[in-house]
Amino acid sequence: MKLDSPISNLKGVGPVVKTGLAKLGINTVQDLLLYWPRRWDDFSTISKLNTIKPGRVAVLCKVLAIDVRKSARQPRLTITEAILSDGTGTIKAVWFNQPFLMNYFNKDQQYLFAGNFEFKNNYLSLNGPTYEIVNEDNYKGKIYSIYSETSSVSSKTIQKLLSQVIHLSDELKDSLPDSVEAEYGLINFPRAVSQIHMPESMSDITASEKRIGFAELFELILTGLVLKEDIKTEISAKIKFEKEVVDEVLNKVDFDLTDAQRKVAWQIFQDMDKDTPMNRMLEGDVGSGKTLVALLSIAMCVKNGFQAALMVPTEILARQHIFSAKKIFESMGIKSELLISALKAKEKKEIVARVASGDIDIVIGTHALLSEGVEFKDLGLVIIDEQHRFGVNQRRELKTKSKFMPHVLTMTATPIPRSLALVVYGDLDVSIIDELPPGRVPVDTKVVKEIDRSTVYFFVDQLISQGQQAFIVCPLIEASDNMGMKSVQAEFDRLQKTVFAHRRIAMLHGRMKPEEKSDIMSDFRNKKYDILLATTVIEVGVDVPNATALIVENSDRFGLAALHQLRGRVGRSKLKSYCYLFSDSDKPNTVKRLQAMEKTTDGFRLAQIDLEMRGPGEIYGTSQHGILDMRFADIFDAKLLSSVKQAATSFINSGNMLNYTLIVDKINKLKKLTSLD
Numbered sequence: 001m002k003l004d005s006p007i008s009n010l011k012g013v014g015p016v017v018k019t020g021l022a023k024l025g026i027n028t029v030q031d032l033l034l035y036w037p038r039r040w041d042d043f044s045t046i047s048k049l050n051t052i053k054p055g056r057v058a059v060l061c062k063v064l065a066i067d068v069r070k071s072a073r074q075p076r077l078t079i080t081e082a083i084l085s086d087g088t089g090t091i092k093a094v095w096f097n098q099p100f101l102m103n104y105f106n107k108d109q110q111y112l113f114a115g116n117f118e119f120k121n122n123y124l125s126l127n128g129p130t131y132e133i134v135n136e137d138n139y140k141g142k143i144y145s146i147y148s149e150t151s152s153v154s155s156k157t158i159q160k161l162l163s164q165v166i167h168l169s170d171e172l173k174d175s176l177p178d179s180v181e182a183e184y185g186l187i188n189f190p191r192a193v194s195q196i197h198m199p200e201s202m203s204d205i206t207a208s209e210k211r212i213g214f215a216e217l218f219e220l221i222l223t224g225l226v227l228k229e230d231i232k233t234e235i236s237a238k239i240k241f242e243k244e245v246v247d248e249v250l251n252k253v254d255f256d257l258t259d260a261q262r263k264v265a266w267q268i269f270q271d272m273d274k275d276t277p278m279n280r281m282l283e284g285d286v287g288s289g290k291t292l293v294a295l296l297s298i299a300m301c302v303k304n305g306f307q308a309a310l311m312v313p314t315e316i317l318a319r320q321h322i323f324s325a326k327k328i329f330e331s332m333g334i335k336s337e338l339l340i341s342a343l344k345a346k347e348k349k350e351i352v353a354r355v356a357s358g359d360i361d362i363v364i365g366t367h368a369l370l371s372e373g374v375e376f377k378d379l380g381l382v383i384i385d386e387q388h389r390f391g392v393n394q395r396r397e398l399k400t401k402s403k404f405m406p407h408v409l410t411m412t413a414t415p416i417p418r419s420l421a422l423v424v425y426g427d428l429d430v431s432i433i434d435e436l437p438p439g440r441v442p443v444d445t446k447v448v449k450e451i452d453r454s455t456v457y458f459f460v461d462q463l464i465s466q467g468q469q470a471f472i473v474c475p476l477i478e479a480s481d482n483m484g485m486k487s488v489q490a491e492f493d494r495l496q497k498t499v500f501a502h503r504r505i506a507m508l509h510g511r512m513k514p515e516e517k518s519d520i521m522s523d524f525r526n527k528k529y530d531i532l533l534a535t536t537v538i539e540v541g542v543d544v545p546n547a548t549a550l551i552v553e554n555s556d557r558f559g560l561a562a563l564h565q566l567r568g569r570v571g572r573s574k575l576k577s578y579c580y581l582f583s584d585s586d587k588p589n590t591v592k593r594l595q596a597m598e599k600t601t602d603g604f605r606l607a608q609i610d611l612e613m614r615g616p617g618e619i620y621g622t623s624q625h626g627i628l629d630m631r632f633a634d635i636f637d638a639k640l641l642s643s644v645k646q647a648a649t650s651f652i653n654s655g656n657m658l659n660y661t662l663i664v665d666k667i668n669k670l671k672k673l674t675s676l677d
């Protein structure tokens, strides 16, 4: 038997079990050894029946009597009941649908029974305990590893199979270097594996978890650091800082930079002033003024003679950005153009040609368009708005005729706690805008129920009377019988005929033609409408400072990040703004999420709550890639993170990484995942 032997070589693995194991991802002996327990049951202390307390218990007993019967209420259910005794007292054990137990136990044999001793069906009993022959009278008890099962493979089966091959753990290797193991006081991998399956004490498990978790993080953090080094080998356009450029841009807006904007802009200017590419992520809460920082960086790039591209997720946002860009850049002699799919073929062709010839300095467009088929003459800087990550290969796909690799800045309003950023985005430098422009009044947020509806409408109507505007967001476009969810079209008809008959209402949703959408957005911005009834197309980036009320229908349908983004559409001026979240849900998680919205407007705080409630994989879109599939590492453990980072950094600096083929393989795999290419 070897590590790569097929699992069917083991005793007890017939075709059915083999298929079941394959479903769990277990095809070889090694797969089995690396199939971690889901949890452990600590039955290392044996209870005596005269002092037993409810809870998870283990008892050493003989079976005094046993009987099986059919359930009176559910005829298909069989109930097996046994009276167990350990000499100090007796208890009842109960199993469902295991009638064969009737003839299983030997009256003179002592067994270890382990399970939950609980009050059920009106009496205290040991419910569905595991059973195992135990011979010695001074038996110490043990810890059981419990595995995820399938219908044909039980946890017990996995335990039995493991006992046939556990000695082969000695041949296992993983990618953590021995030197790191020694320095951080970790046990070796074979021992960690064998202990995690067959622990003798809870501290065995702790030591194993620590060792395996360390390796999980080490690989991920090392990959980030390697990616970072990779980028440093490329050459980029050197963009010199010129103070006059900043002054010229700021002259065009009627406010000063906040200290936070000034700080991050300076970090960006310093990065661009090098001949290795910038790879920076700019985090700033909704409304913190990331656009202006982007425009400043773009101006610096163009004034140095290079082109810049701004990529955004939606056409609405592209149009809004070109509007702000033209306002600032036209009089500076900088040419900016929009490149979106709504353009006519001829217009598109013309713009593409002017980008290639270098006539256009700045292109603003959607992610997809810009990475397809546009060739720049001399691209110096790419800014990606509202996205977390931009892969290395995506960067290469942005074609430029020059020999330079562009600087890249990604901007996001979903803040990532620093510790996590290190793990997930280790290849990026992070800048944070941690303050809002002065004079912003926090948005007053209330979770409201159906009975509050007329009050909410009345209040919003009063705001409109004062010349302000409102957004109403519905989850659907068209009415459907989808469990009472509101749609933009049905609400439009209803509101237009009833409460808001005297107001000007417009609709906006993803199924409208692009020109139609952009006309409605600009008409709304120009106050031709009082109310914009929309789907979440307005979620990201939309900036209409005069809008002060936001109503979200069926708000329980949205996650925290989406709600926070939606709320960011109001509160963008000195006017007090209001957010009403309709929900009649009483599900605890929903209530908790909506209450968090009421309690805080701080995006960092909300991101933390979201992270705790949903876990990182789901939030950062990495769950399908398995990047954050860490079984033992606790990514909230700051001390652990900093040790691992230290270990990874000094390992890279030691310069002999290439000798560790296992690590190199693993890193290459992770690189593919983390750069999302």
Ligand code: ADP
Residues within 6 Å of the ligand: 255, 256, 257, 258, 261, 284, 285, 286, 287, 288, 289, 290, 291, 292, 413, 437, 438, 541, 543, 545, 572
């Ligand atoms: P976000 O970070 O969400 O992209 P924006 O860049 O859209 O935010 O900025 C939000 C609003 O704040 C815009 O109307 C913008 O003009 C305004 N703004 C940006 N910077 C400042 C500043 N320093 N002082 C006052 N208002 C600002």
Ligand code: MG
Residues within 6 Å of the ligand: 290, 291, 385, 541
């Ligand atoms: Mg923005």
